Amino acid sequence: MAPILIHPPQLEKMHFTGRLQIDNNVAERALRRVALGRKNWLFAGSDEGGRRAAILYTMIASCQQHGVEPFAYLRDVLARIPEHLQSRIEELLPNHWHAETPRAPVSAHPTQPSNG
Numbered sequence: 001m002a003p004i005l006i007h008p009p010q011l012e013k014m015h016f017t018g019r020l021q022i023d024n025n026v027a028e029r030a031l032r033r034v035a036l037g038r039k040n041w042l043f044a045g046s047d048e049g050g051r052r053a054a055i056l057y058t059m060i061a062s063c064q065q066h067g068v069e070p071f072a073y074l075r076d077v078l079a080r081i082p083e084h085l086q087s088r089i090e091e092l093l094p095n096h097w098h099a100e101t102p103r104a105p106v107s108a109h110p111t112q113p114s115n116g
Contacts (some may be wrong), residue, residue: 030061059094066094073097 044050063070076099077092090096 033057033061062094068094068097072099 044053059074060070063073073094077097080092084092
């Protein structure tokens with residue numbers, strides 16, 4: 001009750017706009033992963049390994065923020081990167097990503113017609 005008495009103009013803004021949340025539970029839930037993994041991340045192997053892990057964790061968090069399943073996203077994007085134009089790299093970001101339709105596997109040996 002005390003914050004309402006101390007900061008009424010800010011709370012009125014929060015109440016009337018509807019954009020602002022009254023708590024920061026979303027941020028605290030997001031940081032929980034950081035707190036739980038902190039000891040594990042001490043063993044990334046090197047500074048460069050830590051940077052790569054940070055990139056991967058950032059990509060996964062971005063996927064979750066945009067409602068994209070991280071494993072499907074990473075599998076699809078990593079397969080598409082070699083053929084994708086660098087000028088269109090934004091298409092591969094989680095907020096713009098659309099799964100590519102699966103292609104039929106290319107067979108090394110074409111099927112022979114049966115003589116039956």
